[in-house]
Amino acid sequence: MRADTPLDFGDPADLERLRGDFRAWLAEHPLPERLPGEPLPVFLHRWHRLLHSGGWVGLDVPERYGGRGLTPLHQVAVSDELGVRGAPGVPRIGYLAHALLEFASEDQRRRLLPRMLAGDDVWCQGFSEPGAGSDLAGMSTYAERHDHGHDHGHGHRDSAYYTVRGQKLWTSYAQYSAYCLLLARTDRTAPPHASITAFVLPLDRPGVTVRPLRAANGDDEFCELFLDDVRLTESERIGGEGDGWALAMTTVSYERNALDTGHLSKYGLLVERLRRTARERRGQLPDGLLSEIGRCFVDYEVLVAHARRRTAERLAGQVAGPESSIDKLLMTRAEQRLYETALKVFPEELHGPGGEVFAEYLYSRAASVYGGTSQIQRNIIAKRVLRLTDGGG
Ligand SMILES: Cc1cc2nc3c(=O)[nH]c(=O)nc-3n(C[C@H](O)[C@H](O)[C@H](O)COP(=O)(O)OP(=O)(O)OC[C@H]3O[C@@H](n4cnc5c(N)ncnc54)[C@H](O)[C@@H]3O)c2cc1C
Structure with missing residues (x-):
């Protein structure tokens, strides 16, 4: 079983076509070079605008607001194709877009959303x-x-x-x-x-x-x-x-969900790199480290299965809710364990210039804080998913 291949969501034929179109577009529009000294957000913004110019941003947003009126599965497929190439994902604006879709007036949606999706x-x-x-x-x-x-x-x-x-x-x-x-x-x-x-x-x-x-x-x-x-x-x-509290809960529920499969595919690439390295260095890595790689693989598999389930729920019309806290905890655990393990397998990344694994490792520490801390996610699951307080059934 390999973790660096596109995720199988049981794609219907039109989705296969979309993936094919996107691959063809990517072949003609490779990821631009990051300029020397260019801040990461500026580089990612250029990438955002390029993706948008091809129609690859906001696929699940209605056309009248600048999207393509397709399903969340179409956006997932695009994220996934980027992830397996190690390319930066589609810009993470979906959660803000959803807040506007659900709470803004028609006039605000028409004015604000197309420009947000375009990166204007x-x-x-x-x-x-x-x-x-x-x-x-x-x-x-x-x-x-x-x-x-x-x-x-x-x-x-x-x-x-x-x-x-x-x-x-x-x-x-x-x-x-x-x-x-x-x-x-x-x-x-x-x-x-x-x-x-x-x-x-x-x-x-x-x-x-x-x-x-x-x-x-x-x-x-x-x-x-x-x-x-x-x-x-x-x-x-x-x-x-x-209405701000309800808007905030909608926003963070989308922010915490596991449908950003570009992330998952990126984890998949690293899991596969760990597997390959462990096989090449057979007998050299301690058993404890091999079993950690095994756990990373399990975390990744659980996340993929979970993302498939979430996608099916979203396609059935379910909006993101407090259950997204489960996604956030699973992603945090997978990401932190993966980069901790990767640093042990590739210790040279700690020192070498541009040690990408080290940079990702540092950022992974923030996963248990941004979008609400892990303690808060567990509180939400206890109170709002399991209803363990307030006499809720
Ligand atoms: C990389 C990153 C990007 C961010 N981007 C944004 C952004 O763009 N916009 C934005 O608005 N915010 C952003 N944040 C802020 C983030 O949402 C907060 O940091 C987070 O909600 C925690 O709040 P705090 O930092 O005030 O910590 P505190 O709330 O002070 O928490 C401190 C500690 O106490 C624990 N704790 C607090 N209350 C409880 C409780 N009731 N039960 C159990 N434990 C508890 C927490 O889990 C934590 O360990 C970002 C954070 C990070 C790390």
Whole structure:
């Protein structure tokens, strides 16, 4: 059994055709070279735009919003074809797109989604704060509502506007983004879960300061976002006041799910590399390490089986929910064990320049934190999947 071949989802004929078309397109549009000194997000953005130019982004988004109106399985197939080639996946914007699809007004969806899918506007996610990560509902950024709106002329008048004060933290790639999907409290008296509202925040708006932070792996992925009386119009609110918590749960449920099979295929490539190396160095690797490789293989197989099941559920119309926490835990375990094992098999990666396994190993440590920590995923599974509290059946 090999782990570096495309995943078999029992593809129907039209999907085989799509895979064939995509392979032909990839042959004509190879992954561009990363320029010397080019920041990774800038390089990935070029790749995003190239993929979009071929029609390979947002396959499962309706055509009227800039997608192709196909199924999640079509997007999975594209991710998978990229993954088995070791190419960067389709841009991870699906979870933000889903938040807009489910909560934004028709006008917002038509305005924002096509540009997001095309990479014309890069988006970031402004949820976490210095005092509100796991306890997201405890956020203190506040959007104060003013009911005397701005007159734009031509008979168009916003009925209200908000001024936003507060700070966000860990906002990935805000320095490269045009828009932020922002959560802020709009009611100081209602319970936390009923008082959070979502906005689309243009990051060039007066009062916004973006300050990048340097992480242990040398990347400046994270940013602090300071919001100093930033004015947002009512038409920049996504959903109603108080809908922000539901939007946040939708967003993270899609963020945590296992359908990003480009990831899985990348793991598959590494599992296969480990298997090949262990066979070549037969008798040289300690048994303990061989059994770790075996466990990596099992983790990978479990993930693939799980991804197939999730795909089938999504095709049957099921939306992502708290069960995505299971996906997140399985992915975290697989990824962390895989790169830990790989570093033991390829210790030279620790020292050599461009040690890709080492860079991936460092980033894998964050998997148990981003998108909600592993402890929080287990709490969600206990409370919202198994309903072990509140007398739920
Ligand atoms: C690579 C990366 C990218 C990120 N990108 C973004 C982004 O783009 N936008 C964004 O908004 N956020 C982002 N985050 C932030 C991320 O969502 C938070 O770091 C995460 O939710 C944890 O919050 P915290 O850092 O405040 O830790 P804390 O909530 O302070 O947690 C500290 C520790 O306490 C544990 N803990 C806390 N509460 C409980 C509990 N009730 N039960 C058991 N244990 C508990 C946690 O598991 C953790 O181990 C990113 C994080 C990382 C690592």
